[in-house]
Amino acid sequence: MKAKTASPETAVLTAERKLHNTWVYIKRHWQLYLLFLLPAVVLTLVFKYAPMGGVLIAFQKYNPFKGIWGSEWVGFKNFTRFMSSPDFQRYLINTLKLSVYGLLWGFPIPILLAFLLNRIESKKIKQKVQLVLYMPNFISVIVLCGIVRVLLSVTGPVNGLLHTSINFMTLPEAFRPIYIISGIWQGAGWASIMYTASLSNASKDLKEAAMIDGANLIQQIMTVEWPAIKDMVVIQFILQAGNIMSIGFEKAYALQTDLNLNTAEIIATYVYKKGLLDGDYSFSTAVGLFNTVVNVILLIAVNKVVAKMNDGKGL
C-alpha cells in the first residue's frame, strides 16, 4: 500500500474500492445472505411489511371487491369518526386503566419473588419452589379463563366460601380485578425468572462478604442485590410501560360476557369486532393504526424519561 494523499480523485477511488470490497465480500459470503438471512427477510417483508402498506385503507372507504387501488379515499374521516365517538373514548380508557393498573400491581411482585427466592439457601427447596411458581405460565389463556370462570361461577367455590351467589363474570366492576389478579397468578412467577437468574449469578460472593462485614439484611439488599438487578428492572419497566396500549386480545376476549363489556371492551377486542365481525375494514384499521402510533410514541417517551433518571441509560 502506498501512502494516501487526500485529493478528490483518491476519495472517489476509495469509494469505488469500498463498493468493490463490499461486492467481493458478498460474493465470497453469499451463503450468509442467501441461506442464512433470506428466509427471515422474506417472512418479514411478506407478513410484516406488506400489511404495513395495507394500513392505507384506514384513509379509504375500503371496498373488498374494488381492492386498495379502486376504493374511494376519504382522508381522516375514519379517524374523526372514532375520535368523536363516546364508545371509543370509553374503550380507550378501559384499555389504559386495565394495563396501567396491571402494571402497577403486577410489576413489583416478580421482583419481590426473586428477592425471596434468592434467600432460600437450600438448592433443592429453591428448585421445587420454582417448579411451582413457573407452572401457571404453561397453562393456556383459554384454560386460565376457564379456571377463573368455574371458580367464580354462581355455584362455584368462591361463592361457596363467601356464602353468596354473586355472578362475578357479569359484574363490570369485577372485570379488572379478575383480569389483573389472574394475570399475577399466572405470570408473576415466570416474570421473576430473569431477576432470579441475575441475582444468583451476581451476588453469591458479595453477599457473603457483606454478611461477614456485619451488614444487615436491608443493607445487603440495597448494596449487593438491588444493584445486580437494577438495569434489568429499568429495561423491563420501559418495555412494559411502553406497551400499555398493546394489551392483548386473547385474555380480555375470553373473560368478556355480554354484561361486563362496560369495562371489558378494550381497543383490541373492539378492533376485532368492528373489523372482522361487522366487516367495517377501514374504520377498524384506523383504530388499530391509532393504537400503534400512540404505542410507539409512548415507548419513545418512556425510554427518554427513564434514560434521564438512570444516568442516560435507557434501552
Add this chain to the structure above:
Amino acid sequence: MAKQKKSKMALYTRQDKIILYCGYALLGLFLLAIIVPMIYIVIASFMDPVTLQNKGISFDFSKWSLDAYQRVVSDKQIWVGFKNAVLYSIIFTIISVAVTMLAAYPMSLPDFKGKAIFNTLFVITMFFSGGLIPTYLLINNLGLLDSMWAVILPGAFSVWNMIIARTYYQGIPRELREAADVDGASEMLYFFKILLPVCMPVVAVLALWQFVAMWNSYFDAMIYLNSASKQPLQLVLRSILIQSQPESGMIADIQSTAERAKMAELLKYATIIISSLPLLVMYPFFQKYFDAGIMAGSIKG
C-alpha cells in the same frame, strides 16, 4: 446441609430473621394461592355433577367417578384438537427455530456487510405493525384462509428471539471461528458442525417458548381457520370452557336440560385437567435450560 444452613442463619440478626420469616411466609402464601385452585379442580373433576353444584367438593371417595373423563375422552373433536395442536406446534417450532437461528448468525458477525440495514428492517417490525385487518386481508389475498400456514407463517420469524440467539452466538469465543478457518464457502459447514452444537441450550429454550406459544394461542386459529377438522385444541376448549357449549356428543345421553347444564359445568373440570396435563408434565424437563436462555436474552436489549 443442615449444618451449613445453621451457620448462615447465625449471621442474620434477630431483626433480619423476623423480616426473613415474614418473607418466607409471603412466598408460602403465594405458592398456596397457586396450588390450592389446581387441587380444587383436580378433586372437582372426579365429583358427581349434582353433588358438586349443591354441596361443593367432598372427600367421600366411594362417590368419586371417572364419568367426566370418559365423556371428554370419548369425544372426537377433542382428539382432532389435540392432533392439530401437536401438528401446528411442531411445524411452527421447527420453522421458527430454524429461521431464527439461521438469521441470527450473520447478524452476530462483527464484519457482516449490510448488518445495519437488516437490523433496521427487523427492529422496525417490533414497533410498527399493519394491525389486524391489513394482515387478515393479506392472508386472504394469499389464499391462506382456512389453511394451517395462516397460523404458522406470520409469526414464524421472531425478532426478539433472533436477538437472543445473536447475543448467545456473540458469547461464543471468536477463536472458534478463526480456528475453523472459515472461508466464504464453508459458512454452512461451520454453523452446523461447530457453532450449533454448542448453542443447544438456546435452541432448547427457543423451541420450548415457540411450542408453548403456539400450543396455547387461539386468536389466529379463530380468525383464519373455519373448518372444524382444522381446529386446534384451544378452539375446542374455548367452546367447552368459555362458551359453555360442550361438544354435543359429550352430553347427548342426558335428557333433562338442568342435568345437562350441570354436566356441562363438570366437564369443564375434566377438560381443564386433560388439556393442561401434557405441558405441565413436560415442562420440568426443560427447567434446566430456562436460566441459560433467559440470561442470554437479558444481557442486551
